[in-house]
Amino acid sequence: MKAILDFLTLIDRRIIYSVLIFSIIIPLFLKPSLPIRPTQEVIDAYNAVESLKEGDVLLLSTDYGPSAYPELQPVYEVVLEQAFKKNVKVLLMTHWQFQGLIVGVNGIEKVAKKFNKKYGEDYLILGFKPGVAGVMVGLSEDFRNVFPNDYYGKPIDSYPIYKDIVGDDNVLNYKDIDLLFGFEAGATGDFWVQIVQARYGVKMAFSVTAVMAPGYFPYYQAKQVVGIVGGLKGAFDYESLAKKRGLASLIMVSQIPAHTIILLFILLGNIGFIIRRIIK
Template identity: 35%
Template sequence: MKATFEKLMLLDRRWVFLALAVVGVASYSLKDFQVPILVTNESRQIFAAIDELEEGATIFLSIDYDPNSLAELHPMTYAIMEHAFRRGVRIVITSLSTNGPGMADEAIRAIADSVRIDREYNGVMYPGREVVNGVDYAFLGYKPYPAIVILAMGQDFRIPFPADYYGTPLEELPLMENVRNLSSTECVIVITGTNIADMWLAYGQARQGFPLAFGLTGVSTAQYYPYLNSGQLFGLLGGMLGAAEYEQLADNPGLALDGMRVQLFLHWTIIIFIVIGNVGFFVTRKRRGAGGNV
């Protein structure tokens, strides 16, 4: 027994990587295996904020992430955008991350294609329709130095963004007629995996007081929970789980819900490795005597 653990303690870590890859691919192929998702209050709040809006209302969505975070954050963007467009809610979109415009442009095109098709969500039939640039959404594009851009957007969108991403002056976009600044929108939803979230809290919410919600990568989720308790955030989507919760609430299964099956199996695999590693550590330490450490 002890000899086995001693061998395990010296196991090349690449066997662990291989095991995770095998379990990941195998569990991915179990398409019929559904994982139940318990929806948290902080995810429900974001869904409700959009679901309860009148048709024609405007929200602000900031797509502040690069391709390295798209695994967790793209499903959130897709789910929120599709939900808003289906409900007739209009969106002002920006990207305060360098590669964000590509992410936003890709999401807008994909969702515009999807909204053309008749679909039923939560028992309500939504007929397909065209999503029109400048009417249903305005994509303002990217500007560097997020703190300065957020402060400027608090005054007027036209200061940092004289024209939208496609070069049309904001004055010529029907959507922007009555939308001057961040406070003119019903709520601000920021999807990011970086410290841009801090800037939105300090230079946006604290200064302007608009309702703010975050969609964050798993790595940064835990550190923003205190802002929920203090009321600085009204909702929070955490990593792929948060995206899956939103997809479930919107009755629109996508990549996040599909990925939760693999999350389940891979988490169990990692837990098993952690248990084996800890038991092995204590068993081999006893054998080496009270001095213990390697």
């Protein structure tokens, strides 16, 4: 009995780490299929992008950095693929200097190359400007008030995409945006809802990190946002709806057995601890 209790309560950490490593690596090679049960808020976010028609305008805001890459980048790239397949015009901006630009620009250039989309005709990178609330209010009047030049320093109204989007007034603002999709690892999404949706009625959806997701559900329940993709599970669901096995799907097949093993070791340790106390 003592040997069993010692095993349960004093498992060598090297054994624990070794088991965890194999539980992560083996599924990456086997690539097992996982049951797909997308939640309604993810389905709604996916359908919001799917409902866009050729020539519609999608505004993307990449407000995250490398730390949130595994959770948000898979959704970001699938959304871009949906948009480019439908010949939707894409505008990209960020409230996160450097980090948001890095993930945003790299992602859109990667997907645009895949679909042979041309910069300035099919998509436009607006870039970054500091001051979240001021930027959002400024965009309501004219995007050129905030982004007179694009990411590369050229006037945004000099591109064909600008002329395709704007009406007779030659002004680009929220009235021209058919859907805003925010990718959020912080509080920027709250500003989007409380300022842009509340004041200007812009249709919007969000992909957020798992720790941020609970704070966004009241917006979804109040129908202030049309859909939410929460965390890695939401990203996996979104990829599944697009029939794609991407980064989120790859991580999920390793995360499930790893989490299961961690819980198993915790359970074994507690069982051994309880039995030891009873015996004493």
